[in-house]
Amino acid sequence: MSLNLTVEDILKATKGILIKGNFKDKVDSISTDSRNIKKDDVFIALKGEKFDGHEFVKDAILKGAKGVIVSRDVNLEDKAFIIKVQDTLKALQDIANYYLKTLNAKVIGITGSSGKTTTKNLVGRLLKLIGKVYVSKENFNNEIGVPLSILEAEKDVDFLVLEMAMRGKGEISLLSKIAEPDIGVITNIGWAHIGRLGSREAIMEAKAEIFDYIKEDGIAILNRDDSFSMKIYERLHIKKYTFGFEEGSDLRGLILDKGKESYTLGLYFPDGKRLTLSLPVYPLNIYRNLLSALLVLWSISPESIYRVKEDFDFTLPKQRLDVKRNKDGLVIIDDTYNANPDSMKTAIEYLELLDVPGRKVALLGDMLELGNYSIEGHKEVIEEVLKRNIDVIVLYGQEMKKALDEFEKIDWSKVHWSDNPEEIKSILRRSLQPKDTVLIKGSRAMRMEDFVKFLEDEYDCSVKY
Structure with missing residues (x-):
């Protein structure tokens, strides 16, 4: 990273005060983590709920930091410069915006409620066809991660692809x-964070904030298949396009042929251009992520869509x-990154779509942060998995149990429940057969990845395909 900024630039960006140092000192890199300080980094002392960066200012200097940005008085006797600001987090954000310009x-x-990381990676992959791209790292999607991502972009980058997440x-x-x-x-616009925001309408309003500071000539890209997204579309007064499988989508997808291991996807662009791709078998929700990414490429350079090869790399991020x-044919589908009712249904649909020789098994853990909608959300997921062609259903957690209690009849020969991880492992040991396919999904706090590791160790599932 080489920001090529000066202390004077930082003062302009942050409206800070130079306590010690030279206005012409160079600032080429910024760090918020004293553990990873490199020589000549500038250390910003962020204050969080569990830590205060001001306690590590001296450590940062000892590791070679050439300056610090702080919000309270610190005493440093070496040559490092000191900039004092009112709020170090806001300073980080202001510096990022200044550098971006x-x-x-x-x-x-x-x-979006789901598919952000997949879409971000697909956009990055596509834009590399026409320029130099920086894609934000995984989980660098909040008030700290987004500015750090901007500050990591090199000067000659053509496209900066940023994921934007929220909890409120x-x-x-x-x-x-x-x-x-x-x-x-x-x-x-789905269920994610409904426990905090209270309704999908409130989630819609929060997601629509992405357009609050969009450029005057900016472009909005929205999901025509999603009614809440279309409510946002209707009120926007900037250039806007839709993607989806419904008629009327600006970029419309159509499944032209279904094979056992691949689908042929037809793509119909707003200007009449057409493209056909052969893709791995996925639910439509996953293909919608690709549609949105292709629409980004088309909106920037319409002719460039013809540079997308039929065997386009459509790998998903880890744990998706x-x-x-x-070696015996037992298959694990690790979808443990996180879970809400929408992504659960997508994963269940994927399990049903797969053409496999053995039985299909779903291990589904609690979805957290649904608040008053928890029972309703878990009921929807249980109804979904019951109606699909799934042979064995294993439910894990108290929220799943509360939803199960709402059902009058459950086929307990195929449905199992426990809130004890060791009991879940015992159920899997008793239930699994050599050629079964097992989907594992649930909220991060449920540690569903532990069950993936258990199966990998127990059955030596080490081969990826």
Whole structure:
């Protein structure tokens, strides 16, 4: 990273005060983590709920930091410069926005209830066909991660692809203000964080904040198949396009042929261009992520869609429908990254779509942060898995049990429940047969990845395909 900024630039960006140092000192890299300080980094002392960076200022200097940005008085006797600001987090964000204005890069901001990371990676892969791209690292999607991502982009980058996440109202608006996107993408409006926001309408309003600070000539890209996304579309007064499988989508997808291991996807663009791709078998929700990414490419360079090869790399991020198997044919689908009712249904649909020789098994853990909607959300997921062609259903957690209690009849020969991880492992040992395919999914706090590791160790599922 080489920001090529000066102390004077930092003072302009943050309205800070130079306590010690030279206005002409260079600032080429910024760090918020004293453990990873490199020589000549500038250390920003962030204060969080569990830590205060000011306690590590001296450590940062000892490791070679050439300066520090702080919000309280510190005593340093060496040559390091000191900039004092009112709020170090805001200073980080202001510096990122200032640096962004020195770049000649288009910013693509991506948000939504699910599919953000998949879409971000697909956009990055596609834009590499036409320029130099920086894609934000995994989980660098909040009020700290987004500015750090901007500050990691090199000067000559053409496209900056940023994921924007939120847990409450106003958070995406802040990220939009920092990043000022040229293109804003909303993948969908679902259940994620409904426990905090109270309704899908409130989630819709929070996601729509991505357009609060979009450029005047910016572009909105939204999901036509999603009614809440279309409510946002109707009220926007900027250039806007839709993607989806419904008639009327600006970029419409159609499944032209279904094979056992691949689908042929037809793509129909707003200007009449057409493209056909052969893709791995996935549910439509996963293909919608690709549609949105292709629409980003088309909106920037329509002719460039013909550079997308038929065997386009459509690998998903880790812990998203990540498939492994052992030598006897037992298959694990690791989808443990996180869970809400929408992503649960997508994963269950994927399990049903797979053409496999053995039985299909679903291990589903509690979905957290659904608040008053928890029972309803878990009931929807249980109804979904019961109606699908799934042979064995293993439910894990107290929220699943509360929803199960709402059902009058359950076929306990195929449905199992426990809130004890060791009992879940015992159920799997008793139930699994050599050629079974097992889907594992649930909220992060349920540690569903432990069950993936258990099966990998127990059955030697080390081969990916």
